[in-house]
Amino acid sequence: MTKDYVIIKGTKNGILVQIDDSADYSEARAELEEKLVQGAEFFSGSRILLDFRDRFVENNEVAELEALLKEKFAIKEVIRYNPFEAEKAIYSAAKKPAAEKSDLKEKGLPAMIVKRTLRSGQSVNYKGDIVVLGDVNPGAEVIATGDIVVFGALRGVAHAGAEGDESCSVVALQLTPTQLRIASTIGRSPDGVRKHAKNPEMAYIKDGQLIIEDYNHNHK
Amino acid sequence: MGEVLGEVLVVTSGKGGVGKTTTTANIGTALALMGKKVVLIDSDIGLRNLDLILGLENRIVYDLVDVTEGRCRLKQALIKDKRLPNLNLLPAAQTRDKDAVNPQQMKDLCAQLKPDFDYILIDCPAGIEQGFHNAVAGADRALIVTTPEVSAVRDADRIIGKLEAAELYNPQLIINRIRVDMVNRGDMMNKDDIIEILAVDLVGMIPDDESIIVSSNKGEPIVHDENSKLGMCYRNIARRITGEEIPFSDMNMTPGLLQKLRKLLGR
Numbered sequence: 099m100t101k102d103y104v105i106i107k108g109t110k111n112g113i114l115v116q117i118d119d120s121a122d123y124s125e126a127r128a129e130l131e132e133k134l135v136q137g138a139e140f141f142s143g144s145r146i147l148l149d150f151r152d153r154f155v156e157n158n159e160v161a162e163l164e165a166l167l168k169e170k171f172a173i174k175e176v177i178r179y180n181p182f183e184a185e186k187a188i189y190s191a192a193k194k195p196a197a198e199k200s201d202l203k204e205k206g207l208p209a210m211i212v213k214r215t216l217r218s219g220q221s222v223n224y225k226g227d228i229v230v231l232g233d234v235n236p237g238a239e240v241i242a243t244g245d246i247v248v249f250g251a252l253r254g255v256a257h258a259g260a261e262g263d264e265s266c267s268v269v270a271l272q273l274t275p276t277q278l279r280i281a282s283t284i285g286r287s288p289d290g291v292r293k294h295a296k297n298p299e300m301a302y303i304k305d306g307q308l309i310i311e312d313y314n315h316n317h318k
Numbered sequence: 319m320g321e322v323l324g325e326v327l328v329v330t331s332g333k334g335g336v337g338k339t340t341t342t343a344n345i346g347t348a349l350a351l352m353g354k355k356v357v358l359i360d361s362d363i364g365l366r367n368l369d370l371i372l373g374l375e376n377r378i379v380y381d382l383v384d385v386t387e388g389r390c391r392l393k394q395a396l397i398k399d400k401r402l403p404n405l406n407l408l409p410a411a412q413t414r415d416k417d418a419v420n421p422q423q424m425k426d427l428c429a430q431l432k433p434d435f436d437y438i439l440i441d442c443p444a445g446i447e448q449g450f451h452n453a454v455a456g457a458d459r460a461l462i463v464t465t466p467e468v469s470a471v472r473d474a475d476r477i478i479g480k481l482e483a484a485e486l487y488n489p490q491l492i493i494n495r496i497r498v499d500m501v502n503r504g505d506m507m508n509k510d511d512i513i514e515i516l517a518v519d520l521v522g523m524i525p526d527d528e529s530i531i532v533s534s535n536k537g538e539p540i541v542h543d544e545n546s547k548l549g550m551c552y553r554n555i556a557r558r559i560t561g562e563e564i565p566f567s568d569m570n571m572t573p574g575l576l577q578k579l580r581k582l583l584g585r
Binding site: 236 | 476480482
């Protein structure tokens with residue numbers, strides 16, 4: 099009759115409680131409480147991982163739920179489950195921290211994907227990485243605290259590592275910006291040169307200098 | 319009683335001085351010469367010019383602001399063209415400024431005109447402030463005028479972004495004041511350079527020519543001159559606007575120097 103919005107699974111990290119994101123939140127919560135009541139002995143003293151799937155839940159709502167679970171059902175620990183974190187934990191546990199130099203960082207945050215061309219006067223700002231599927235026209239701006247990838251022509255301004263992260267980079271199919279910024283370093287192409295790049299290029303900071311390289315040579 | 323309502327086209331550019339008013343006057347006249355019922359609205363309040371280009375400046379009794387402020391009926395403010403009875407002008411006010419009208423009033427005005435006309439062309443002022451918002455409020459389509467210069471193209475790009483925000487998609491582009499000799503020398507942007515950035519459909523290209531200045535001074539739109547090449551360009555644009563497919567003349571342009579180099583380098 100009623101669909102199961104709450105699915106409970108045992109995992110080695112604790113009891114995973116998955117709350118379906120298509121349900122009304124109050125309905126789902128009610129179902130959760132019902133299930134907890136039914137299996138009170140099983141849950142008492144346990145560690146619970148709350149997975150809200152794609153639902154957006156405010157931190158204070160989670161805190162409230164956590165308080166309820168601990169008080170009413172004697173649950174020992176409540177953790178908000180993040181699938182990216184879990185995968186990263188597995189990955190890093192399997193690999194020994196090698197001395198290899200890697201410019202790539204795995205981040206748990208999703209990147210912002212802009213699926214259109216940015217026109218003059220338009221600006222995109224994001225705490226994380228930004229991918230633009232289209233061009234960035236002169237007079238447009240892309241500002242990211244992380245990396246920037248433009249799958250098109252970058253003709254405007256790109257600022258990667260906007261909060262000071264010098265390890266960030268800017269990649270474009272056609273890297274011809276009016277100005278390029280990584281962290282606090284600003285670069286522009288030499289006066290008089292109207293470069294028309296033929297290949298994808300990447301810009302990054304090495305030894306304090308802003309370097310632009312053909313993407314395919316070193317980074318595959 | 320299936321009425322076909324007229325279409326409202328806004329002629330805009332962002333940059334000033336690229337030829338919006340001249341284009342509005344000439345396309346409007348060309349459409350009227352094709353037998354369409356046309357009204358041209360000058361929405362550049364405070365800096366009106368459309369009346370001059372049409373040679374109707376002495377016939378203005380009421381203007382756009384008189385209509386929106388209720389001092390006269392819309393029909394009273396419309397001025398019939400000297401030469402073509404099916405071409406009308408609604409002039410702007412000269413003693414007020416752009417804040418005298420709001421977008422809703424423009425929308426209502428266009429709605430009032432649509433049942434009686436085939437085409438309503440709105441001459442938009444330069445800029446992106448109140449004047450622009452007023453002009454686009456009642457529009458169904460947009461025509462963008464640019465010249466082959468980096469500053470004009472930059473502003474046109476900005477305007478296209480603003481048009482998209484106003485839900486006017488797929489604007490059509492007119493490239494004005496092309497100097498073929500400069501394009502051939504590689505000293506001027508050609509249409510491919512411009513379209514690469516703006517990414518909109520081209521509906522016309524107009525060469526730079528002294529005759530336009532003469533026609534403005536006389537108050538006689540150049541489309542009336544059957545021997546004029548510019549007149550022909552504007553007439554073709556009018557036909558394309560009504561849906562006819564007219565191929566573009568190549569204007570004796572050879573690929574620019576830069577393009578030649580690119581081809582050599584295998585791009």
